[in-house]
Structure formats: C-alpha cells, structure tokens
Amino acid sequence: MTKILKFSRFSVRDLIVTAGPTILAIAAACVLAYVLVDPAPPRVVTLSTGQENGAYEAFGKKYADLLGKHGIKVVLKPSTGSYENLQRLAAGEADIAFLQSGTTSQDEAERKGLISLGSLFTEPLWLFLREDVKVKDLTQLKGLRINFGPEGSGAPRLFKQVLEANGLEPSELKVSSLANTPATVELLEKRIDGLVFSSAPDAPLIQMLLITPGIKLFDFTQAEAYTRRLPFLTHVVLPRGIVDLGRDLPAKDYHLIAPTATLVARDDLHPALVDLLVQAASTIHSGAGWFQQQGQFPSPKYSEIPVAHEAAKFYKDGPPFLQRYMSFWLANFFDRMWVVVVALGALILPLSKVVPPLYVWRIRSRVFRWYGQLRTVEQALAAAPQEQRAKVHAEQLERLNDIEEKVNQISIPLSFADDLYGLRSHINLVRQRILGAHAEDAPAG
Structure with missing residues (x-):
C-alpha cells in the first residue's frame, strides 16, 4: 500500500512548482499595492504649537501623549504663534499646527493646500x-x-x-x-x-x-x-x-x-492620521469649559479653512467602524486590505486559467518525454545495416528494458494513470516489433 501511495498520490510538489511563480507574482503585486498604492501612515508627525506657557503648548503635549499610545511620535515645535504656524505649514516644515480663525482666508488656505481638522476652542x-x-x-x-x-x-x-x-x-x-x-x-x-x-x-x-x-x-x-x-x-x-x-x-x-483655535493640517497628511487626530481632539476638547458647553467642540464650524473629508465624516458619523473595536494599526491594516483584494482579483482570475493546464502539462511531460526515447529506438532499427541488424536488435532490446525500468519508477497521480499505462503498452509494442524482426532475420543468419 505504501508503494502504491508513493506512485499514485496527488503531486503536491508538482502543484507547488507549477503554481509557485504565479503565487510569487500575486504576492509581489499585493505587496506593491499595499505599500505604494495606499502606503501605511507615518510613525512621526510634526506639530507646530505656540509660545512657552501658552495654551497651544499645553494642548500640544496632550496630543503627543494620546498619539504616543498608538505608536505615533508627535514632534512638538514651539513657535511665536498662529502666523508662524501658517508659514510652517505652507513651507512643509510642519504636518499639523494650531491656527487662529482670521489668520488666513478660504482661498489662501486652498492655494496652500491646507485642511481643517476642526475648531477646538475659543481663545x-x-x-x-x-x-x-x-x-x-x-x-x-x-x-x-x-x-x-x-x-x-x-x-x-x-x-x-x-x-x-x-x-x-x-x-x-x-x-x-x-x-x-x-x-x-x-x-x-x-x-x-x-x-x-x-x-x-x-x-x-x-x-x-x-x-x-x-x-x-x-x-x-x-x-x-x-x-x-x-x-x-x-x-x-x-x-x-x-x-x-x-x-x-x-x-x-x-x-x-x-477667535477660534483650529487644528490645521497639510492636505497630504495620511487619512488614517486625520482620523486619529480628530479622535484625539474629541477626547481633549469635548468637555465643558469657561466658554463652551459639553460637546460643543471640536466642531467643523467656526473656521474659514475647508474641513478634511475624514474629519467631516467623523463629526457626522463618529469614529470609523473598525477603530471602535480594534487598535489603530490593526484597524488601519484591515482598512487598507481592500487594495490587496483588488490586486488579487485582477491577477487570480486570469492566472487561475493558466495554472491548471500548466499542472497537467507538467505531469504528462513525465510520460510523453519517453516517447522520444521510443522514437529513437525505432529510428535506430530502421537505420541498421543488414549485416548489423542482429547486434542492433540486441542493443535496442536492452535499451527498451532500461526505459521500461525507469518508466516503472515514475510517480504520477491516479487521474493520469491511463497515460502511464498507455506508455508501457507502447514500449511493449516496440519490443514485439524488435523480437518479430529478429525472428525474421534469424534463418537468414
């Protein structure tokens, strides 16, 4: 039974060898899609705050603490205030910053590629x-x-x-x-x-x-x-x-x-970080205060800067579904998986039609390549001179025995057994032709 299984089990090795390049191509495409099409959020962001002992500085530290719990390092850059923060954002020297309403206009903000993550508090x-x-x-x-x-x-x-x-x-x-x-x-x-x-x-x-x-x-x-x-x-x-x-x-x-303080970012800030920052803003600024009611801030109102799409969605529907139940990085991973699914769909469907025929060809090639050996034997018989036919017959019979011994060692799935037995019958057919030809030449010898 062990020997039968050895020679007739499903050929996992052949399947792996056949499908291996396809699997590697799919994996490479998925990795490229995951990394390039929708890259992971950066682990370091720069927040331009304000003067020493000011509210911007105090709130900046709170943002750094909250984002630090999610593995995001916030580099705090003190500044003289709102206008310097605006200049840093425009120059790409900061990713996010606190701005005061009235610091810029909607047209200027759009030209400089700035988005609001929400108004935070009155100052x-x-x-x-x-x-x-x-x-x-x-x-x-x-x-x-x-x-x-x-x-x-x-x-x-x-x-x-x-x-x-x-x-x-x-x-x-x-x-x-x-x-x-x-x-x-x-x-x-x-x-x-x-x-x-x-x-x-x-x-x-x-x-x-x-x-x-x-x-x-x-x-x-x-x-x-x-x-x-x-x-x-x-x-x-x-x-x-x-x-x-x-x-x-x-x-x-x-x-x-x-005026109202607003958390402003560059419009190339990763969407996942926008979600995380707005959630942090909700934690820090949603309480009641001297000039605000419970839940009044953060808000998409009170700002001349266009509100980021992700921030507007948060203020309307709350946190993203996955982030309500998972850690930030795990939720972000699953959220980005749709890119991989698209890549898989684009590759698996056409390649799935290629792999099965390749597998069949690989299995059958083990059998079919021996037909070349049989053809060589027949050509040797046909080309043998009359005086050497007996010697050639003996050599080709020995060669057929060697071929048959090797064919008997072929490991092939049961579904392809008919090809194997067909080869063995054809080997025997050639052998009978050699023996018949040898018998005809014997009296003449």
Missing part, C-alpha cells in the same frame, strides 16, 4: 492692565505702553484690527513685541501698562494674571458690536466667580471677544 482676546491704569474704552490707550506680543503670533494682527475698528493706529501707542512670559514679568514690574494675549483660559499665564492683585482685565462691553464688524470673532462671557468662587473672582461678568 479670547485678553487685555490685562495695571490696576492704576484708568481705561474704560480702547480709545484711552493712546500713549500707553502696551505689549502686543511677538510678530508671528495671532494677537498683534487681531488687536490691530480691534484698534482700527476704534479709529486708533498702533503708532498712537507705545508698542512692544515681547513674548508672553517676559511681557508678564514687565507688567508685574510696572515697566509696561498692559499686555495682550489671545489664548484659551487653560494657559498658565492667563490663570495666574486672573488672580494676581494689582492686575485687572479689560471688559469689552461692546463685544457684540465687534463680532458684527469682524465676523471671525465670537462674543463670550467670563462669568462672575468662575476663577475662584470662594473669593468671588472675578467680581463681575466680563465680556470678551474671541
């Missing part, structure tokens, strides 16, 4: 003054020493627009452009009269100045009018006691004007 315009500075409206800032913030941040341009709405020119003030931290020191040391911030209340310097004795916050009592003149602004209220209920800080409601 009011804070004007902190020394308590001994008597200012009730912005026209009274003439001649005062006011720090606008460094060029490249959003505050200087925004505050200049606010001054312009009041009929003031920056040249009518003593303007400085210090970063937030040194400007705060200057204010506390009474070397300047006031400073301008545009930041979320989470910023440590904002928190500190709101409770610092001798420092007061300017009340934009005309906030609603500002929002009509500058549409990218919203009117927000800092409620009485929100800073410290026990000490009743602040002691009244303050009206503020606020």
Whole structure:
C-alpha cells in the first residue's frame, strides 16, 4: 500500500512548482499595492504649537501623549504663534499646527493646500492692565505702553484690527513685541501698562494674571458690536466667580471677544492620521469649559479653512467602524486590505486559467518525454545495416528494458494513470516489433 501511495498520490510538489511563480507574482503585486498604492501612515508627525506657557503648548503635549499610545511620535515645535504656524505649514516644515480663525482666508488656505481638522476652542482676546491704569474704552490707550506680543503670533494682527475698528493706529501707542512670559514679568514690574494675549483660559499665564492683585482685565462691553464688524470673532462671557468662587473672582461678568483655535493640517497628511487626530481632539476638547458647553467642540464650524473629508465624516458619523473595536494599526491594516483584494482579483482570475493546464502539462511531460526515447529506438532499427541488424536488435532490446525500468519508477497521480499505462503498452509494442524482426532475420543468419 505504501508503494502504491508513493506512485499514485496527488503531486503536491508538482502543484507547488507549477503554481509557485504565479503565487510569487500575486504576492509581489499585493505587496506593491499595499505599500505604494495606499502606503501605511507615518510613525512621526510634526506639530507646530505656540509660545512657552501658552495654551497651544499645553494642548500640544496632550496630543503627543494620546498619539504616543498608538505608536505615533508627535514632534512638538514651539513657535511665536498662529502666523508662524501658517508659514510652517505652507513651507512643509510642519504636518499639523494650531491656527487662529482670521489668520488666513478660504482661498489662501486652498492655494496652500491646507485642511481643517476642526475648531477646538475659543481663545479670547485678553487685555490685562495695571490696576492704576484708568481705561474704560480702547480709545484711552493712546500713549500707553502696551505689549502686543511677538510678530508671528495671532494677537498683534487681531488687536490691530480691534484698534482700527476704534479709529486708533498702533503708532498712537507705545508698542512692544515681547513674548508672553517676559511681557508678564514687565507688567508685574510696572515697566509696561498692559499686555495682550489671545489664548484659551487653560494657559498658565492667563490663570495666574486672573488672580494676581494689582492686575485687572479689560471688559469689552461692546463685544457684540465687534463680532458684527469682524465676523471671525465670537462674543463670550467670563462669568462672575468662575476663577475662584470662594473669593468671588472675578467680581463681575466680563465680556470678551474671541477667535477660534483650529487644528490645521497639510492636505497630504495620511487619512488614517486625520482620523486619529480628530479622535484625539474629541477626547481633549469635548468637555465643558469657561466658554463652551459639553460637546460643543471640536466642531467643523467656526473656521474659514475647508474641513478634511475624514474629519467631516467623523463629526457626522463618529469614529470609523473598525477603530471602535480594534487598535489603530490593526484597524488601519484591515482598512487598507481592500487594495490587496483588488490586486488579487485582477491577477487570480486570469492566472487561475493558466495554472491548471500548466499542472497537467507538467505531469504528462513525465510520460510523453519517453516517447522520444521510443522514437529513437525505432529510428535506430530502421537505420541498421543488414549485416548489423542482429547486434542492433540486441542493443535496442536492452535499451527498451532500461526505459521500461525507469518508466516503472515514475510517480504520477491516479487521474493520469491511463497515460502511464498507455506508455508501457507502447514500449511493449516496440519490443514485439524488435523480437518479430529478429525472428525474421534469424534463418537468414
């Protein structure tokens, strides 16, 4: 039984040899499709944040922590603020960045290839003054020493627009452009009269100045009018006691004007990373705050920059289905598998028609190649001179015996046994012809 199985089992080896090149071609095509057509997301991205001790810096660290849990390294690049971030995005020096509404326009954003991943929070315009500075409206800032913030941040341009709405020119003030931290020191040391911030209340310097004795916050009592003149602004209220209920800080409601912070990316950012960043934004910014209700942010609204397709889909339907139940990388792998399926479909169907005939030809070639040997034997008989026919007959009989012995060792599946037995009968047929010819020549010898 073992011997029968040895010579009649299905030829796995032949199938592998026959289908091997096809399988390798399919595998290579799938790998190329997986890597080139829809490449895996990068494991390192650059986020341009903001100034030291600012809200952008604080939130940047939170994004780095969340994405780090998914194996994505976020390189944080401090900046002077929104305008420098815009320049970095346009120059390809950052993949994502925080931008303030009003920093750019829709046309400019489209030209520079920028997309919004959603508005994150309002960041009011804070004007902190020394308590001994008597200012009730912005026209009274003439001649005062006011720090606008460094060029490249959003505050200087925004505050200049606010001054312009009041009929003031920056040249009518003593303007400085210090970063937030040194400007705060200057204010506390009474070397300047006031400073301008545009930041979320989470910023440590904002928190500190709101409770610092001798420092007061300017009340934009005309906030609603500002929002009509500058549409990218919203009117927000800092409620009485929100800073410290026990000490009743602040002691009244303050009206503020606020642009909105937006997470912006280059439009070539990998779609899977867009999904991951929007999910991180939802985790970081969805809670209630001083100026927002639970779930108000992140949002596709409040931004002049076109919203990324993946981000818009998230705000409408929630996270991608697979990412609700799998890790980021595993979900991304299965999401990209459709490319491989397409490649497989394009190759398997035509190649599946090639492999079976090749397999059949390979099996039968083991049998058919011996017919060439039989033909050689017959040609040797036909070409033998009369005086050497007996010798040639003996040689070819010996050669036939050798051929038959080797044919008997052929391993062939049962489905092709008829070809094998046909060969053996033809070997015997040639042998009978040689014996018959030898018998006819014997009397003459």
